[in-house]
Amino acid sequence: MSFDIAAFHADAVSTPSHEDVGEMRELLVGTLEGAGLEPEVDDLGNVLASKGSGEPHLVLNTHIDTVAPHVTYERDGNIVRGRGACDAKGPLAALLAAFLRVDPTAGTLTLAITPDEGTLMTGAAGLQDKLSADGYIVGEPTDLDVCIAARGQCEGTITIEGESGHAASVPAERNPVFGLERVLESLRSYDDEAGPGEDDVLGEPKLTPTVLEGGEAPNRIPESCQVTFDRRSVPPETADSFRADLEAYLEKRVSDGSHLEVSVDLIRPDTPFPKAFVTDEDAELVQTLEEASGGDVRPFGAATEAGFFADDAPTVVFGPGVLADDEGGVAHAQREYVRLSEVEEAANVLEATLLELVV
Secondary structure (H helix, E strand, O other), X not given: OOOOHHHHHHHHHHOOOOOOOHHHHHHHHHHHHHOOOOOEEOOOOOEEEEEEOOOOEEEEEEEOXXXXXXXXXXXXXXXXXXXXXXXXXXXXXXXXXXXXXXXXXXXEEEEEEEOOOOOOOHHHHHHHHHOOOOEXXXXXXXXXXXXXXXXXXXXXXXXXXXXXXXXXXXXXXXOHHHHHHHHHHHHHHHHHHOOOOOEOOOEOXXXXXXXXXXXXXXXXXXXXXXXXXXXXXXXXXXXXXXXXXXXXXXXXXXXXXXOOEEEEXXXXXOOXXXXXXXXXXOOHHHHHHHHHHOOOEEEOOOOOHHHHOOOOOOEEEEOOOOOEEOOEEOOOOOOOEEEHHHHHHHHHHHHHHHHHHHO
């Protein structure tokens, strides 16, 4: 079977996968079967296919889900627009093309495509127990740069509890809304006073309040109010360690000596959060991909599933397209696009890398 990268990319971008990935998964499985392979769909919805045997074992990973809303496919010459054009159906098309072109003679090549990178990330987390490899290439829009690191990410809430009652009678020191000021000041100072510090590759962590909630009536003090936050972490911080450290910090800054209680909870604590990771830039996988691409070696600018694999083996993020350009956001935006020539170039770079490592 001859794989037409432009046709597959067009079909993929035309296939909505922001609410249900079933149709997109069928397209991928059908393409693999048409190439004579026997892909597996595991109980988490991951699509897996392998070629070759023995070591080294390289894994190609990306995801088939997209963010809402769906944006219709359009092509204007070299420019393809539509939801998933660069995040991540462009990288998927490049990874798939390279996977189909290369027949390992000195190792194993596995394609591992996840269904829920934009939501729960249970697919990638489950692959940690299923896969053991010597290297992972994770497809995301990197402008053909080789990304060796990414900050972790988690989300949570800070709840401030006080005394509810009539606005005319509850004292200020028991009003949880007044506690917001202390909490926000504490969030601003957290990393300087208690955070993990700057990472040599990833730089500084980032803690951002994003939503404020509380109160039901203008003449009534609420029993509690809440701040939602986004955390971008650097090693060695994890979502769980951050939650515990932030809660202890806020208890000293807000609760100690006051009539207010503060607690920190992670949103969706029963699902995995992407972990921060850093791969040694001297790793053979990094060096080989850098030579083939000619791109820069740098950190990736967004959360990624790569952190789930990096504890096992050297892991890089690579692919066509950009997260943002001079006009603003591209990935996840209404104007999402990718240059088809870059998708094809990414496939060529990946093929050259795989030929060097597993053939």
